[in-house]
Amino acid sequence: MENPSDTVNPHYLSHVLATSTTRDVVVTEDIVSGSGMKLLSKGARIDENTRERLLAHKLRLPLEDCVQVVDGVIPASFEPVAERLLAAHPLLKALCASSRGRTVSASVASLALSLPMQSLLTVQSQFQQARLDHFVGVAILAFALARRLLPDQVDRHRMLATAGLVHDVGELYISPDYLSKGSRLTPEGWRHIVTHPLVGHRVLCDMVGAGRSVAAAVLLHHERLNGFGYPRSVAGHAFALDGQILAAAEWLMALVESGKSPLARARMAERLVPGEFSEVLLQAVASAARLHEDEEVELGEALPLEDAIPRIERLAATLSRFRSMREWIDERLTTADGELREVLSSGVNRLVRIQTSFSSTGLDAQDPKHLMTELASLKQPKVYTEVMTLIGELEWRMRELERDQMLRSSRLLGRDNMAVVSDVIGRLKGLDPADDPVAPAIAALDPPSGFSR
Numbered sequence: 001m002e003n004p005s006d007t008v009n010p011h012y013l014s015h016v017l018a019t020s021t022t023r024d025v026v027v028t029e030d031i032v033s034g035s036g037m038k039l040l041s042k043g044a045r046i047d048e049n050t051r052e053r054l055l056a057h058k059l060r061l062p063l064e065d066c067v068q069v070v071d072g073v074i075p076a077s078f079e080p081v082a083e084r085l086l087a088a089h090p091l092l093k094a095l096c097a098s099s100r101g102r103t104v105s106a107s108v109a110s111l112a113l114s115l116p117m118q119s120l121l122t123v124q125s126q127f128q129q130a131r132l133d134h135f136v137g138v139a140i141l142a143f144a145l146a147r148r149l150l151p152d153q154v155d156r157h158r159m160l161a162t163a164g165l166v167h168d169v170g171e172l173y174i175s176p177d178y179l180s181k182g183s184r185l186t187p188e189g190w191r192h193i194v195t196h197p198l199v200g201h202r203v204l205c206d207m208v209g210a211g212r213s214v215a216a217a218v219l220l221h222h223e224r225l226n227g228f229g230y231p232r233s234v235a236g237h238a239f240a241l242d243g244q245i246l247a248a249a250e251w252l253m254a255l256v257e258s259g260k261s262p263l264a265r266a267r268m269a270e271r272l273v274p275g276e277f278s279e280v281l282l283q284a285v286a287s288a289a290r291l292h293e294d295e296e297v298e299l300g301e302a303l304p305l306e307d308a309i310p311r312i313e314r315l316a317a318t319l320s321r322f323r324s325m326r327e328w329i330d331e332r333l334t335t336a337d338g339e340l341r342e343v344l345s346s347g348v349n350r351l352v353r354i355q356t357s358f359s360s361t362g363l364d365a366q367d368p369k370h371l372m373t374e375l376a377s378l379k380q381p382k383v384y385t386e387v388m389t390l391i392g393e394l395e396w397r398m399r400e401l402e403r404d405q406m407l408r409s410s411r412l413l414g415r416d417n418m419a420v421v422s423d424v425i426g427r428l429k430g431l432d433p434a435d436d437p438v439a440p441a442i443a444a445l446d447p448p449s450g451f452s453r
Contacts, residue, residue, distance in 0.1 A: 006034060006058040009173045013054060015127045016067065020047050022126070024070040028115070031066050033057035064203060068115050072122035078165075079109035081136045089256050092137065095285065096144040104140040104147075108161050114209025117166065124169055127176075131168070134253060139164030141249035148284040149245065156242070163217040163246050166210065169203060170196030170218075190403055191410060194230040197222055217242045221250050226275040228350070228404060241278075248277050252285070311391050318398065319355045321428055328427075332420060340417040343408045344424065350401050358394060 016025060025046040031039045031054070039053055040046075046067055054063065082105035086093045096104045113121070125132055142164035146157040171179055174196060178189045201219040204210035220234065220243025227235030229247070333344055402425055409421040 008054045008063050010055060011175055012172045015123050015172050016046060017048055019069060019123050019126045026068055026070060027066055028068045029066055032060045034060055064120060065116055069119040069122040072118045073125050075111040075113055076109045078136050079105045082108055082140050085133060085137050092256050096140055098147060104143050107143055108139050111158055111162055116207050117209040120169055121165060124172055135165050137253040138167055138249045141252055142246050145245045145249055145284060159213050160217060160242060160245055163214045164249055167218050167221045167246060170200030173199045190407055194407060198231050217246045221246045223247055224276040225278055244277060244281055248281055315394055318428055319358055322351050325427060339413055343421060347405045354394060354397055
């Protein structure tokens with residue numbers, strides 16, 4: 001990934017140029033190359049004619065600090081978006097409710113954003129117009145959670161709301177091919193995706209109006225307290241509270257966007273894989289959610305039984321293969337070097353947890369068709385919802401584990417050890433071990449609908 005501090009990223013520049021077709025993008029101070037050559041003067045316009053000149057040189061100052069989108073996005077424009085989201089999603093409304101001060105919508109609308117930040121948000125809003133609801137939703141959730149956990153620290157509330165608005169700006173620096181909805185990503189593609197918090201941190205760290213606090217929170221927005229996040233797999237005390245708040249806001253917004261029982265999904269996720277967020281943060285979420293207990297029985301469109309049965313069978317088959325493979329995996333652990341042992345051990349521990357969760361539900365105790373027929377006959381939406389939520393969460397956790405194993409191995413291991421990890425994944429998925437172990441098993445690592453990258 002190119003360093004945005006001196007080299008113009010071609011993907012970001014393409015988004016700026018696309019914005020220039022509908023709005024004026026002007027140079028706010030001379031753009032000068034690293035060798036001292038003036039490339040564009042203050043007041044010049046950025047358009048397609050400037051592309052090659054900007055890409056041909058390293059810059060003395062980041063391009064982001066030298067351009068402004070005229071009549072760009074302003075915080076006041078986010079208030080109606082926030083109000084619409086709160087009206088549409090009862091859980092979101094419950095989480096953001098407060099008897100103190102102004103509403104979260106008005107608070108986000110009153111944020112003071114610098115011109116570079118406004119321009120960056122304008123470029124991102126044009127590039128990802130369909131994701132504007134997500135950015136605003138994360139901002140209001142981050143503000144609301146900060147207000148609950150950090151009372152009277154108003155500046156910190158505003159900082160986290162600002163971080164919520166810009167948490168995904170790193171995606172402007174990634175090829176759009178990797179971000180298109182429904183794309184099926186290889187490990188190489190995921191390596192690009194998981195860099196977006198790092199790139200966002202680099203861009204925001206020295207930007208006027210953002211700075212180190214915003215950048216630090218953005219860096220952590222996909223991390224988890226138990227170390228199973230990305231891009232750095234931080235854990236414990238290294239996962240600062242500001243980062244936890246932003247990560248929880250992003251996670252909750254993704255659940256809300258899933259459209260089906262977000263509170264039930266949040267509870268299920270914590271039950272299956274505990275320790276992803278601190279207890280104090282989860283208690284803040286739970287206390288707000290209790291104001292809207294009925295939310296969890298909102299089913300949306302129920303899946304037909306014939307769709308649920310093969311999903312249960314696939315999960316059961318994978319976990320059965322894991323049980324039969326334990327001795328084989330343990331043999332590899334005994335001979336593995338330190339880094340390979342760490343990668344494999346983390347995967348085994350995660351699978352054991354998933355296996356325990358699956359067995360504790362009784363999903364593997366009887367024929368799936370008989371089980372789902374029984375559930376349908378009960379005519380209890382809450383029970384049916386919980387089972388379907390469990391299936392979806394387990395499927396997501398399996399995909400997440402596969403992605404995590406491949407990303408960790410590609411970052412830490414050489415080709416031979418990567419082949420071991422790939423072989424394990426391939427066997428778990430029921431693939432022929434004779435297949436090339438270095439080009440395995442990663443047919444589709446995208447999260448299912450409702451889960452954010």
